[in-house]
Amino acid sequence: MDPKLVFAVSGNASIDEYYLVDSIPRADEAQEAKDYFQRVGGAASNVAVAMAKLGVKVFFIGAVGGDKQGDFILDNFSREGVDTKWIVRSSKPTGRVIILLDSNGDRAMVALRGANTDLTPGFLNLEEALRGVEHVHLSSTKPEYTSWVFEIAKSKGVTTSYDPGMTIASKGFSYVRETLRMVDILFVNKREYETLGPEYLDSQFNGLLVLKEGSLGSRLPKLGIGVPAFKVHAVDTTGAGDAFNAAFLVAWKLGFSLEQCLLVANAAGALKATRVGAHSSPTLSELNEFLVKNGYEPLTLV
Numbered sequence: 001m002d003p004k005l006v007f008a009v010s011g012n013a014s015i016d017e018y019y020l021v022d023s024i025p026r027a028d029e030a031q032e033a034k035d036y037f038q039r040v041g042g043a044a045s046n047v048a049v050a051m052a053k054l055g056v057k058v059f060f061i062g063a064v065g066g067d068k069q070g071d072f073i074l075d076n077f078s079r080e081g082v083d084t085k086w087i088v089r090s091s092k093p094t095g096r097v098i099i100l101l102d103s104n105g106d107r108a109m110v111a112l113r114g115a116n117t118d119l120t121p122g123f124l125n126l127e128e129a130l131r132g133v134e135h136v137h138l139s140s141t142k143p144e145y146t147s148w149v150f151e152i153a154k155s156k157g158v159t160t161s162y163d164p165g166m167t168i169a170s171k172g173f174s175y176v177r178e179t180l181r182m183v184d185i186l187f188v189n190k191r192e193y194e195t196l197g198p199e200y201l202d203s204q205f206n207g208l209l210v211l212k213e214g215s216l217g218s219r220l221p222k223l224g225i226g227v228p229a230f231k232v233h234a235v236d237t238t239g240a241g242d243a244f245n246a247a248f249l250v251a252w253k254l255g256f257s258l259e260q261c262l263l264v265a266n267a268a269g270a271l272k273a274t275r276v277g278a279h280s281s282p283t284l285s286e287l288n289e290f291l292v293k294n295g296y297e298p299l300t301l302v
Contacts, residue, residue, distance in 0.1 A: 186210065
């Protein structure tokens, strides 16, 4: 671990309840689940764990309930190496997501935000939480909270990144315009990119735009840089984009070229997709083994 490289990640932390089915049911159609299990999830949670597995210091800023599910999340974070000092225990129930996962690795989800709704400006001492942090990343957070975090981060010289997710992106570019003024790196998938509007992102967003295109790879559309995807058999894409974000940010903060950042991120996302569970992102050694197997030099991230 490089003690000089310290990240803070904020956003949802929830319990993911998986139901394995042959196919995703349509309206008024019933499907019998072949199996059930639960894991810790939430986009920001996934990013934090993925970063910790790459060997950097990570603080998670968020909220969980004072229930057994909240205990489960805190215990999981601790096992994975994520610092839980800045996780608030809420009177609300811990967030929960029901995931229907089919045999092709595709999914449908229903979410209850619960304690995650506590993430509002002033919910904790953010100045103290960001002490010594090099970079702060937010996932799927509303503009009011995101702007509050990033405004304080910028005042402390901390770099920022944001993955709005489809729920936020669906509200349109005007909903996040002011927030994006404080974003150094913006992560979006193709659907989010098209929903926010390439014309707005190209002309009104001045940061680094990273477009995740799944099986097609990833690219930086404003710079004309792209890297193809690795070919893998996907069994669960939940958290693959979050593993991508984590690897990209670690490589970026360590000074790797943008093309190398995309390569490392593609590899991390591909490896995650071959495993079930949002927190099953690769360790640094697993990532390097995968790169060597595919004809690339191993990359020492830390």
